[in-house]
Amino acid sequence: MLIFEWVVGVLLGAVVLAALARRVGAPYPAFLALGGCALAFVPGVPNLALDPELALALFLAPVLLDAGYDISLRDLKANWRSVGGLALGAVAATTAAVALVAHLVVPDMPIAACVVLGAVVAPPDAVAALSVLRHVALPHRVAVILRGESLLNDAGSLLIYRLAVAAAVTGSFHLSEVAPTFLLGVVGSLVAGPCLARLYLPIAHRFSDAPSTIVLQFVAAFGIWLIAERLHLSGVLTIVSFAITVARYSPGLTAPRTRILSYAVWDTAVFVLNVLAFVLIGIQIGPILDRLTGSDRSDALILAAAVFAAVVVVRIGWVVAANGLRGLGRKLRRGAKPSLAPALAISWSGMRGIVTIATALALPTEGFPKRDLIVFGAFCTVIGTLVVQGLTLAPLLRLLRLEDDDPVGRETGRARAEAYAAALESLRTAGDASSVAALRAEFETALEEAERHEEGRAPESLPSDGARRQAIGAARDAVLRLRREGRIGDDAYYRLEEEFDWAELNVTPRAEV
Structure with missing residues (x-):
């Protein structure tokens, strides 16, 4: 002991x-x-x-x-x-x-x-x-x-x-x-x-x-x-x-x-x-x-x-x-x-x-x-x-x-630009739903920014990622309040917390992780 x-x-x-x-x-x-x-x-x-x-x-x-x-x-x-x-x-x-x-x-x-x-x-x-x-x-x-x-x-x-x-x-x-x-x-x-x-x-x-x-x-x-x-x-x-x-x-x-x-x-x-x-x-x-x-x-x-x-x-x-x-x-x-x-x-x-x-x-x-x-x-x-x-x-x-x-930054930028182009190409056949159209617009904007850069360097994140992190933070606060008030139990809270973790990780640049 x-x-x-x-x-x-x-x-x-x-x-x-x-x-x-x-x-x-x-x-x-x-x-x-x-x-x-x-x-x-x-x-x-x-x-x-x-x-x-x-x-x-x-x-x-x-x-x-x-x-x-x-x-x-x-x-x-x-x-x-x-x-x-x-x-x-x-x-x-x-x-x-x-x-x-x-x-x-x-x-x-x-x-x-x-x-x-x-x-x-x-x-x-x-x-x-x-x-x-x-x-x-x-x-x-x-x-x-x-x-x-x-x-x-x-x-x-x-x-x-x-x-x-x-x-x-x-x-x-x-x-x-x-x-x-x-x-x-x-x-x-x-x-x-x-x-x-x-x-x-x-x-x-x-x-x-x-x-x-x-x-x-x-x-x-x-x-x-x-x-x-x-x-x-x-x-x-x-x-x-x-x-x-x-x-x-x-x-x-x-x-x-x-x-x-x-x-x-x-x-x-x-x-x-x-x-x-x-x-x-x-x-x-x-x-x-x-x-x-x-x-x-x-x-x-x-x-x-x-x-x-x-x-x-x-x-x-x-x-x-x-x-x-x-x-x-x-x-x-x-x-x-x-x-x-x-x-x-x-x-x-x-x-x-x-x-x-x-x-x-x-x-x-x-x-x-x-x-x-x-x-x-x-x-x-x-x-x-x-x-x-x-x-x-x-x-x-x-x-x-x-x-x-x-x-490394230049190589990352070039690779990210090509990845955006491939993602955009895959969305061209994904239908015309409003959610698909919004996502397609995000990638088009990011690809345009990358192509305008003299080194072909794409931005660190999609244009809407900052807003998404803000929205995820608000969602976390709401769920935490529900837990404190006893309106949801721990199991439900932890499941939602994990979902928010993955969502936030997906829209957070690596340097900030």
């Missing part, structure tokens, strides 16, 4: 912290990290522990599936050099730099354990970055690079992580023995993901009710991760390639109601997983600090500060050198005014989060060298990047004044 009470209290506290984060335009993981840190010093906190073998599957599988579903394969291909450089090169450079720093600060830490620490803190977090980007207008290309990097860098860091963990546990490592298995695993993962997606889609299509469909989505996320683990494939690459394939082929197979409910459930699930991760690692920090006494505690604090500095500096150096200077050269050749603003925005968007926490929690609890130092260093790096970078990223982006030519 005590644990249940703590879970309820923690979830309530997380909701409050997330609300505060939204008010200041900060990533909610930053406030969750501070809350997890506070738990380390609260007396009477239950001693909760998670099986290390469960940590990666529990935290990474659903988060990666959710992020992979939203990524644009076309945009990834268009920016593959920048994304690849960050996802592979920056991860490798960060791992090496952190391993070197850890070895210098704690000379008796085995090299393999130093590499493990580097791999744990190397990948930035998608959830943290995207929660900031929602509050700040950002050039589309920069946002695509950040999303793609945070999705794909987990594969490289987890590969290094697992090889280093094996070396730390066994005390030996031979690249010649590992390389063939690694290459086979990468190729196999990129093949297995789409194949499993093709098997999943016909099965998912047989379920029409939203609860069953959503549960099946979670079963697929965890099941595919477990299958990849059993086949010695990369769980990250398998999940990501599965999600991209499903996202491409599922829209025509999923009912609109199920899709809307699914988005809400997955957003909630990712939020709860972040809460759980920060709580679990926060609870571990207290006992770790108790075990670290005297010089060990000093070494831990120095190591945490050094790792945080290395993570930030290496990313800035890598992005400015590999991306900023290349873009600078292109602009100079074109005679354009040079700017390092995009590179600065990308370099300061390297917050660490749930991936770092999950890999730290997944370390073996018995016999792993310097595990406490690694977990403590990882947690402090997460805290540091989320608080320092997370809380200052939005002001920095506003200061840089990055301009976006809004390619």
